[in-house]
Amino acid sequence: MQAAIRFLTAAALMAAAAASPIVHAHGDVTPQAVDVSTLKPLGDQKHDENPYRGDKEAIRIGSSAYNQNCARCHGLEAISGGIAPDLRKLPIDKETDIYFRDSVLRGKVRNGAVYMPPFEGMLSQEAIWALRSYLDTRAEVEAPGPVSAMTALAKKSNCLSCHAVDARGVGPAYREVAKKYANDKKAEAKLLAKVKKGGSGTWGKVPMPPMDAVPEDDLKALIKWIMAGAN
Ligand code: HEC
Numbered sequence: 001m002q003a004a005i006r007f008l009t010a011a012a013l014m015a016a017a018a019a020s021p022i023v024h025a026h027g028d029v030t031p032q033a034v035d036v037s038t039l040k041p042l043g044d045q046k047h048d049e050n051p052y053r054g055d056k057e058a059i060r061i062g063s064s065a066y067n068q069n070c071a072r073c074h075g076l077e078a079i080s081g082g083i084a085p086d087l088r089k090l091p092i093d094k095e096t097d098i099y100f101r102d103s104v105l106r107g108k109v110r111n112g113a114v115y116m117p118p119f120e121g122m123l124s125q126e127a128i129w130a131l132r133s134y135l136d137t138r139a140e141v142e143a144p145g146p147v148s149a150m151t152a153l154a155k156k157s158n159c160l161s162c163h164a165v166d167a168r169g170v171g172p173a174y175r176e177v178a179k180k181y182a183n184d185k186k187a188e189a190k191l192l193a194k195v196k197k198g199g200s201g202t203w204g205k206v207p208m209p210p211m212d213a214v215p216e217d218d219l220k221a222l223i224k225w226i227m228a229g230a231n
């Protein structure tokens with residue numbers, strides 16, 4: 001069991017690394033410059049707390065900077081498609097301000113795999129705090145309601161580290177899968193076998209690892225859920 005989990009993690013990491021070109025295909029890879037000339041300049045010293053919190057102009061600039069630099073992974077208007085964390089869930093406090101600033105500056109790189117590129121040297125401090133000011137306005141307002149039991153099961157079974165409902169991640173979007181097999185009466189049985197054994201070739205070259213560590217009843221329920229539109 002332990003070994004299976006370790007294998008899955010390694011496979012997910014490799015697959016995620018292999019998939020980064022897919023993520024990039026969603027939009028412009030080049031970070032977009034952000035015009036911050038209408039904001040109070042912050043100088044060279046790093047701030048630990050968002051100096052623009054609640055500032056209308058910062059929110060406006062942050063919104064456009066977000067759409068150009070972050071939305072392709074974190075979702076339009078910060079509504080996460082499931083590939084990258086939902087930034088609406090970040091608490092609004094000083095500790096998280098520091099965490100936010102450093103996440104954006106350094107990116108997220110683990111074991112050589114770039115999950116998120118570093119923005120150091122590309123986004124000014126003003127732009128980073130404008131982004132944070134914008135994301136503050138997205139917090140809670142549209143926080144997702146309680147997740148459905150099936151979404152929770154998919155998450156617990158590790159499916160959502162590679163799949164999202166509507167967006168392509170490492171694997172196909174669940175709605176695409178449902179569409180592809182809508183007229184295939186044997187689809188549920190075929191998909192169960194495929195998910196248990198893993199494999200590639202239907203959606204691309206990246207393989208799905210065997211998911212046989214997940215109890216069969218859970219896999220059956222997950223596939224029924226996917227075929228019904230993953231709501
Ligand atoms: C290429 C995709 C990609 C882009 C572009 C991107 N991110 Fe990320 N981001 C990720 C992923 C994936 C993670 C989670 C990394 C991990 O597993 O540690 C992440 C994590 C974060 C975190 C930490 C969230 C948490 O809950 O721990 C913050 C904050 C963040 N991103 C902000 C941003 C901002 C702001 C931008 C735009 C300037 C941005 N990201 C652009 C993919 C991306």
Ligand code: HEC
Nearest residue numbers: 012157159162170171200201202203204206207208211222
């Ligand atoms: C490490 C990444 C990863 C994980 C974890 C993962 N998948 Fe996949 N999945 C993929 C990839 C990649 C494909 C595309 C395979 C192909 O092209 O044949 C895929 C394909 C699928 C398909 C379509 C198969 C087909 O032949 O059309 C279904 C259904 C599916 N996954 C369900 C699941 C379920 C349910 C889970 C959780 C129990 C899960 N996946 C976990 C990566 C993953």
